[in-house]
Amino acid sequence: MTVARDDLADVVVPEHPVPTAGPREAVLAIDRIGLTANNITYAVLGDSFRYWDHFPTPEPGRGIPPVWGFADVVESRAEGVTVGDRVYGYYPAGSHTVVQPARADARGFRDGAAHRRTLPSPYAVHSLTGGDPAYEVEREDLLVLFRPLFYTSFMLADFLVDHELFGAQRVLLSSASSKTAYGTAYELHAQGVEVVGLTSARHVGFVRGLGCYDEVLGYDEVGELDPSRTAVLVDVAGRPGLSQDLRTQLGAALVHEVGVGVTHQVASVAGTLAETGPRMFFAPDQMQKRSADWGRERLDATFAESWRRFAVEAQGWVDVMGGTGPDAVRDAWLAVLAGRLDPRTGYVLTP
Ligand SMILES: NC(=O)c1ccc[n+]([C@@H]2O[C@H](COP(=O)([O-])OP(=O)(O)OC[C@H]3O[C@@H](n4cnc5c(N)ncnc54)[C@H](OP(=O)(O)O)[C@@H]3O)[C@@H](O)[C@H]2O)c1
Structure with missing residues (x-):
């Protein structure tokens, strides 16, 4: 095709x-x-x-x-x-x-x-x-769908924790209904990190039902976020205007932003992200870092362990x-x- x-x-x-x-x-x-x-x-x-x-x-x-x-x-x-x-x-x-x-x-x-x-x-x-080590024949469909996404979630959560959430008290994840976002929320939540999911109004119910976000808000509800608590934004799908809305709402409490994807097909967003390379999270970079820190075998085993835990939940999602x-x-x-x-x-x- x-x-x-x-x-x-x-x-x-x-x-x-x-x-x-x-x-x-x-x-x-x-x-x-x-x-x-x-x-x-x-x-x-x-x-x-x-x-x-x-x-x-x-x-x-x-x-x-x-x-x-x-x-x-x-x-x-x-x-x-x-x-x-x-x-x-x-x-x-x-x-x-x-x-x-x-x-x-x-x-x-x-x-x-x-x-x-x-x-x-x-x-x-x-x-x-x-x-x-992560392969199970009965979970092939789940692996097809989630593996590259959950690998990113796993690496992204590790990257955020590795950077001590850039000093923030909580993580805001956009496109909270996406597999990459909820995999990240699942990993962070398991490590005791506070995670807020932001999503389209029509997906709020689905995202709340997952149970891996501490709080879920529609994109039209970001005015409800408490500006006295610091946050790092993980912009999963590059939704135009969202990061500006959050800067307005949170001011200096928005301590850092990480771009992850640009599903919204907006050339200017894609262009900006491409130009500001370091701001854009790229899973292979963190993978390379952890391969060097831990060795490939430990990295694969740690991923397989996380995947098996997540897969049990995700098959119902x-x-x-x-x-x-x-x-x-x-x-x-x-x-x-x-x-x-x-x-x-x-x-x-x-x-
Ligand atoms: N940087 C990396 O290494 C890396 C790796 C993996 C994934 N990602 C990125 O993570 C994002 C999510 O990917 P996924 O495969 O996990 O998604 P998915 O499960 O297919 O996501 C579905 C959700 O994404 C949003 N969405 C889907 N299609 C859209 C469209 N055409 N326009 C706007 N929003 C749309 C909606 O979320 P809401 O209603 O909640 O907004 C939708 O419910 C993508 O942008 C992807 O590129 C990046």
């Missing part, structure tokens, strides 16, 4: 024959992918954060949206990669992809394709289901919506793009 870079609702589903593997290559059949607001952010930031560069298309002005999910190796001419292997990774929204496996071991491999070498390395990792084929992927893309989904809905699709 390709989209116009300047009009994400302009979707084309080109027909291609199933690719074959060249020397040292493998073909993956993409089996199950998730589609959430996060995928829209990848497209909004496609140029500035180079998300279009992972899966380039020769069509000028268009891009292939990246997605996360499970894939099966269906042909391999690469050492250490076997037909039938099942991997989790970052894929183009389509039915197949060709990779050039490198550093294959019991945990999986990396795509060593030349064009990916200058892109952040976590996106090139293909994790074998058998080598992943989402209704998985399935679908098969390119039309199902296109329809889901358009629904997420339009922001008209019930926050309980989570798309898990076979492209």
